[in-house]
Amino acid sequence: MLERAPSFATGHRRPRSRRRRPTASRSVRPPQRRRPAASSSPDPKPGGPAPTRTPGRRPGPEQPAVDRAVREGAERSAGELVDDLRTGLDRLLDAHAMPAERWPVLVTALAGWRHPAWFTLQRCRRELETHHVDLNLGYTTTRWPSGYVAWALDDTIASLTARGFPVARIQATDLDRAWTPAPTGPTVTGPGRSVLAWLAGRGTDPELSSDAPLPTPPRWRLPPTPGWA
Known part of the structure; x- marks a missing residue:
């Protein structure tokens, strides 16, 4: 949930x-x-x-x-x-x-x-979109714009991949996008907003499916990967 x-x-x-x-x-x-x-x-x-x-x-x-x-x-x-x-x-x-x-x-x-x-x-947009949901005032992840979800998934999954997050494949069905963070692990499928909510530590949506138990994502937010110097 x-x-x-x-x-x-x-x-x-x-x-x-x-x-x-x-x-x-x-x-x-x-x-x-x-x-x-x-x-x-x-x-x-x-x-x-x-x-x-x-x-x-x-x-x-x-x-x-x-x-x-x-x-x-x-x-x-x-x-x-x-x-x-x-x-x-x-x-x-x-x-x-x-x-x-x-x-x-x-x-x-x-x-x-x-x-x-x-x-x-x-960064500011990610803060606003995520914490707007946290306020529990009727704004839910279903209202996250698809453009924001696509960017946030790219950014988040790149950081998770660099940290060896144990998921073999993540597929956002509504965005026609897929990522392969690790060589082994479950395959996770669902709407992009549901995938992003899970990776941001905001629970799991019934529309999210996996062929094995879901691993717990690290504490949100992660530094951008690769970063800049």
Whole structure:
């Protein structure tokens, strides 16, 4: 059965966004305001050479600070959460003024991963799509856009393949796509959204089928693989 992350509520989501969105907005802000410090997507954007891709890094020492902010902010009022969200979105929307040559600049995510500034927008979308489901307010994985699901599956399965995730074949029936992460293991078949929900630790859908017991995916989110350096 599909499920949201345990003990996850609106108050948990906003502090998490509050910590990440300022980092994201600083990463993509035009240089006259602040030069990109560091943040992630799969193809290079025009305006500069593509950074070298290397194996992704696991979360760095700042992750405990994110977890602490989530706990401390969980009891904030609805008004505070809304104001904080609006401020964060306004800062992120500054990205429209980003010069094209700045998008390939390497930035650093709060968890310690390095990637081009343009990948920040994809990270933000993944956060929003996943945690929107976690809020349990009627938005379910069935509403995930197919384009997002296809990208997220490519990104997630590449990271799992690099870590030897024991699944021989994953097939997204509605996307006409298949992946072979490992030489042995079960064959998993189902709609792309159901596959992605399982890999993101959001439970299993009855539409998901496997010819053997499903392995437990590692804790979501994984660093992009290959990463950038």
